[in-house]
Amino acid sequence: MERKVVVIGSLNYDVCLKQDHIPEEGETCFADQVEYCSGGKGANQAVQAAKLGVNTYMVGCVGSDSQGGFLKENIEQYGVRTDFLKIVEGSSGMSVAQSLYDGGVRGSVVKGANDQVSKEDVDALKGFLKPGDLAVFQLEIPIPVVEYGISFCKEQGCYVILNGAPAAPLAEEALRQVDLFIVNEVEAGFYCGSEILTEKAAEEEIRKMAADLDNVCIYTLGKAGAVVCEGEKCEFVPPKKVRAVESTGAGDSFIGGLCYGIVHDMNIFEAARFATCCSARTVCKTGGQPAMPALEEVLELYQETVV
Numbered sequence: 001m002e003r004k005v006v007v008i009g010s011l012n013y014d015v016c017l018k019q020d021h022i023p024e025e026g027e028t029c030f031a032d033q034v035e036y037c038s039g040g041k042g043a044n045q046a047v048q049a050a051k052l053g054v055n056t057y058m059v060g061c062v063g064s065d066s067q068g069g070f071l072k073e074n075i076e077q078y079g080v081r082t083d084f085l086k087i088v089e090g091s092s093g094m095s096v097a098q099s100l101y102d103g104g105v106r107g108s109v110v111k112g113a114n115d116q117v118s119k120e121d122v123d124a125l126k127g128f129l130k131p132g133d134l135a136v137f138q139l140e141i142p143i144p145v146v147e148y149g150i151s152f153c154k155e156q157g158c159y160v161i162l163n164g165a166p167a168a169p170l171a172e173e174a175l176r177q178v179d180l181f182i183v184n185e186v187e188a189g190f191y192c193g194s195e196i197l198t199e200k201a202a203e204e205e206i207r208k209m210a211a212d213l214d215n216v217c218i219y220t221l222g223k224a225g226a227v228v229c230e231g232e233k234c235e236f237v238p239p240k241k242v243r244a245v246e247s248t249g250a251g252d253s254f255i256g257g258l259c260y261g262i263v264h265d266m267n268i269f270e271a272a273r274f275a276t277c278c279s280a281r282t283v284c285k286t287g288g289q290p291a292m293p294a295l296e297e298v299l300e301l302y303q304e305t306v307v
């Protein structure tokens, strides 16, 4: 039977304002533009996997507000199954970002419904999760639910991926239980306790972490690529040279791509090369979920990598 991907995480309604300056205390300024997007790390990763044709389920909560309906329909349009998505009383997860023309961004996030994801929502997966299925977590839902979910999914025989983003303290036991731990360079700095400024530092730290946690670790390094470490074996996966326009969702696209690779029995280094091609496509378009590529677009780039 086809292995499925079950993402247990966040959905956010993102409001993005474009303006020329950040208002001072007491000032209200005009923004030039507003965009409404479906986001949240969980939803983004699920959408990328689904766009690649992987059988993908989103487990989480949206609010009873109109944004909740928008979020649910939006991911369904991309092919994500919502059988385990709950609608709860109150507001949906939401973010408001003020972005400036020079690239600066300020924002606030309302946890909303994401904060209501519970251990019962994880328990509801009993009998549905099969050995070999992928369970994917990030840290935008309550941490105790993530910790519980990791050990629950391991008991069901799943391959568990943890994206430690946004960086937050987590029980060591949970980190050890996951099969794959993935973070970007900023988050990696948080988990290993020292800033990662060079590729060499990334490799040194990731070797230590992979040995210590005894699992596969991946650090993504933005436009510098990624390092992947499995046991003694560490590999640098170079980025694809593309004309990047916006990096929103790069890491989420990478994780959706990894899911595709793992479901299709690629080894982790091969899966990371495939994931790199997904991200490369994503950074060439604006927006998160709409920018994420379908399988054909990724294969074009990936085939160049292989030959």
Ligand SMILES: Nc1ncnc2c1ncn2[C@@H]1O[C@H](COP(=O)(O)OP(=O)(O)O)[C@@H](O)[C@H]1O
Pocket (backbone or CB within 6 Å): 183, 184, 185, 220, 221, 222, 223, 224, 225, 226, 238, 239, 240, 241, 242, 244, 247, 248, 249, 250, 251, 252, 254, 276, 279, 280, 283
């Ligand atoms: N400007 C870019 N050009 C090509 N690939 C990129 C670029 N920025 C990011 N990527 C790819 O996306 C992956 C994830 O990006 P990164 O910024 O590390 O994640 P996050 O979005 O979590 O911060 C990188 O490992 C790289 O392969």
Ligand SMILES: [Mg+2]
Pocket (backbone or CB within 6 Å): 184, 221, 222, 247
């Ligand atoms: Mg980044």
